[in-house]
Amino acid sequence: MGGGVILFFLSINRTAESMPPIFSGDVVVAADPLPQALVITAIVVGISVTAVALIMFISMYHKFGTTNWLKAMKHRLEREDE
């Protein structure tokens, strides 16, 4: 899902003749640099969120002993009754 969002961002304001605005030569149509800046931030955020979620997932697996969400839900409800 994250990949789809990133591709979508790259397609914003892109035209065939636009060039990267890095060299200060005679660039006629520069590509809009802002979506790239946004995308790199989105990637960083996405990676860190995934890392946190995986760590949580591992510790949840240790507590519940299952990777199935429905089973985990049942376990949680049982613990509520105790």
Added chain:
Amino acid sequence: MILYAFVLIPIIAGAVIYLIPKKQMRWVAFALQIGLVVLSIYNFALIRLYGPSEIVLGNFAKIAGITLRCDTLSGALIILTAFIFLICFIFGLMDKFVNNLFIFFFLTLQALVMTIFLSRDLFNIYVVTEVSTIIVSVLIMFKKDSRSMYDGMLYLITNIAAMTFFLIGLGFIYKIFGSLDMNIIGARMHEIQDAKVLAVPFAFLMTGVSLKCAFLPLFSWLPKAHATPSAPSVVSVILSGLYVKCGIYLFIRIREMFMPALEMDNIFLIIGILTGVVGFILAMSQKDIKMILAYHTISQLGIVLIGITAGGEYAYYGGVLHLFNHAVFKSLLFLSAGIIISKYGTRDISKIRGVFKKMPYVSIMTFAAILGITGAPLFNGSISKYFIQSGVKGGIVEYALILINLGTIISFIKFSTMFFGGSVKDRIHVAFGKKAAVTIMAIMCLLMGMGGTLVIRSVFNYSVSINMIEYIKKTAVYFASLAGGYLVYMKYLKKMKFIKEGLEMELSVNGIAISMTAFFIFIAGAAYFIAI
């Protein structure tokens, strides 16, 4: 410059406190909180005198740079943030679980919440919300109990999915407007020829925000996150009192932004009514005292939504005022629930008895909050509910509001059964800090009730007045519904099955994802047909 201080000081201070492993550092954090409250009031005074202040980060042009902008609404919300964090520090300063790591997370969360209130850049809001989601889920599972593991995980995954919706929505917005600054987008909104192109980005943004605000089909993460058994009660206070307000705040801003081209107030009004009704029905059937309070958060958010979308300035300002009031009384309720749970060692409402005789002081303060949330005259809930009702006078919405209030009263009658009974012999000692925190909040309940019009005047520069005869009528309605609610509860509801056994709205992650998609399709379709 002062706006940078709200963002940077708490994070830097939190990091420093974490790096110096001394127990005394918590007093530094406490002093910092007092400083922030003073600073936020000073900031608010400046805004009132000289108008909104604005900073563009990094000296870019306004269209490309990230703006921090503070008007009176943001200023008031920043005062609220600083104030509630201060109360939490007073309450929890001496607790065992408060170590330097906890203070670090807590202060960072404060900075992030303040940034959400200040920022006008959609992408900045996305990043900040995402980071604060991570911090909140860490705080939920801070004690590493297995149930809170599940709750934190559920919270994290659903909120990440919601923020992905938000991200796609802001991409569309950038494609259409070429800017991410809310004010610029709002100013260009009327240039849109065909409002149908806005339907999809609007629905994406609103789905993300609605999950944050816990509107009707998307709320099943909220009670779990706000009332998870092992989370410290200060965390519940921050989540329920303050953090959901970020969602409502974003809702207000985005609604304002789309206002010239696309207006969907009627749809959201219906969603608000349904949210209010479902919230109190589920609250009535809970046994766990924190769960009751968490479901009431949903119900009260429904009332705020009704106020904002009902049309008319009275209802709008009433809704915004109710947002502040809800922060005050719900924080107080969660604080006293925290005291009661820690002293009794149980959360089951049928097992807690005789709180009034054991902790008379705390009980009286809690009653102030109960009177506030049910809208008793002179307390804060009544003023904001009065404004909302006078905004929607003489329609089906007014009766819906009375119904929601009746439901609130009934479930708080159930809530207050725990105060009675028991014996005087075994009084329980409550620490001074906790007593001080609940006292300040109770006084705030009363003060905001007395000075509700003053708050609206100072925040929005809009003067409202209370019609005495109408107000007395509302008081009569309140007492009538109090008596009616008591009778209904004692006669019928007490014996009904779902009240005794508890009603569960339990959705797995897959269920939440499906309801989120359904909500998105519904909003997109409705926006497409409404836009002309």
